[in-house]
Amino acid sequence: MKPGHGEVLLAEGDPRVREEEERLIEEFRRQLDEGMWAAVPTTHPGSGRREAQLVKTYGDIPTGADRVIFFPRASGG
Amino acid sequence: MLLALLALALIALVLAMPLIAREARRWRVRRAARRGSGDPLDIPLYDPGRERRAEQRARELLRSCVNDEEWAMYRDLGFIRVGGRHARRESDRAAPGGPVYAYLVYPHKPIVAYVPGSGQLLSEYCVEFPDLTGSGGRHRLPASDDVLAKWMALTSDEDRVIRRANMHLVGRQLDPARVRRDLWRLAEWERRRQRRGVTSSSGE
Numbered sequence: 525m526k527p528g529h530g531e532v533l534l535a536e537g538d539p540r541v542r543e544e545e546e547r548l549i550e551e552f553r554r555q556l557d558e559g560m561w562a563a564v565p566t567t568h569p570g571s572g573r574r575e576a577q578l579v580k581t582y583g584d585i586p587t588g589a590d591r592v593i594f595f596p597r598a599s600g601g
Numbered sequence: 602m603l604l605a606l607l608a609l610a611l612i613a614l615v616l617a618m619p620l621i622a623r624e625a626r627r628w629r630v631r632r633a634a635r636r637g638s639g640d641p642l643d644i645p646l647y648d649p650g651r652e653r654r655a656e657q658r659a660r661e662l663l664r665s666c667v668n669d670e671e672w673a674m675y676r677d678l679g680f681i682r683v684g685g686r687h688a689r690r691e692s693d694r695a696a697p698g699g700p701v702y703a704y705l706v707y708p709h710k711p712i713v714a715y716v717p718g719s720g721q722l723l724s725e726y727c728v729e730f731p732d733l734t735g736s737g738g739r740h741r742l743p744a745s746d747d748v749l750a751k752w753m754a755l756t757s758d759e760d761r762v763i764r765r766a767n768m769h770l771v772g773r774q775l776d777p778a779r780v781r782r783d784l785w786r787l788a789e790w791e792r793r794r795q796r797r798g799v800t801s802s803s804g805e
Contacts (some may be wrong), residue, residue: 569756578761598750
């Protein structure tokens with residue numbers, strides 16, 4: 525999510541393909557270095573409840589996640 | 602005498618040539634810059650549809666992340682309710698009536714904490730998601746992205762976002778009467794949904 529623009533596609537690829545995964549990791553790190561927060565929307569298998577999972581490293585991304593959303597970190601308004 | 606003066610003038614001209622050439626180059630650069638900035642086609646064009654398209658994309662993104670009830674709530678009422686995760690007692694955590702406290706998430710307004718059981722307003726949390734790109738302008742997220750960012754922050758790490766927010770009693774930025782009206786609207790909305798659910802199930 526980019527202020528003034530909304531949703532912007534940063535990178536896409538198949539994490540099972542080595543080159544594409546490297547590109548995804550590089551973009552992931554770049555976003556976190558810029559101070560963004562990263563979250564993966566998830567659905568509880570049992571209850572079906574939707575929530576988000578904050579991820580701080582590329583390895584935290586749940587297997588099978590189809591997207592990671594980056595958004596500016598929260599600050600007191 | 603005249604010949605000597607002409608010779609001196611010629612020597613002075615030759616010596617001054619590098620200076621003249623340098624000044625001429627600068628003048629050409631300045632003139633090109635003036636022409637460039639004066640060209641009306643070089644002014645960045647204002648795109649009146651950019652924000653509308655951004656909001657449209659943001660709504661789609663929000664819809665794809667939250668559940669159907671939350672999406673319908675946002676679409677119909679303009680805010681989303683998020684249940685609080687903490688409970689003083691273990692029995693409260695498993696209470697059938699839902700969470701002990703909850704938040705109302707508005708776009709570009711503080712998050713309001715309240716007690717669903719009694720409707721008591723607890724506090725408002727002023728939080729924003731500022732532009733970190735350093736692009737100069739103070740851009741903000743589209744309204745639906747702001748709601749989604751709050752929803753993601755609250756559902757993933759409630760403590761972190763609440764710690765970062767500025768907490769006030771309700772009334773600093775939001776009108777308590779309006780929040781109470783929103784709670785009443787939410788209750789009515791849920792009743793209507795329930796009735797529709799009963800009707801549709803009884804009709805089967």
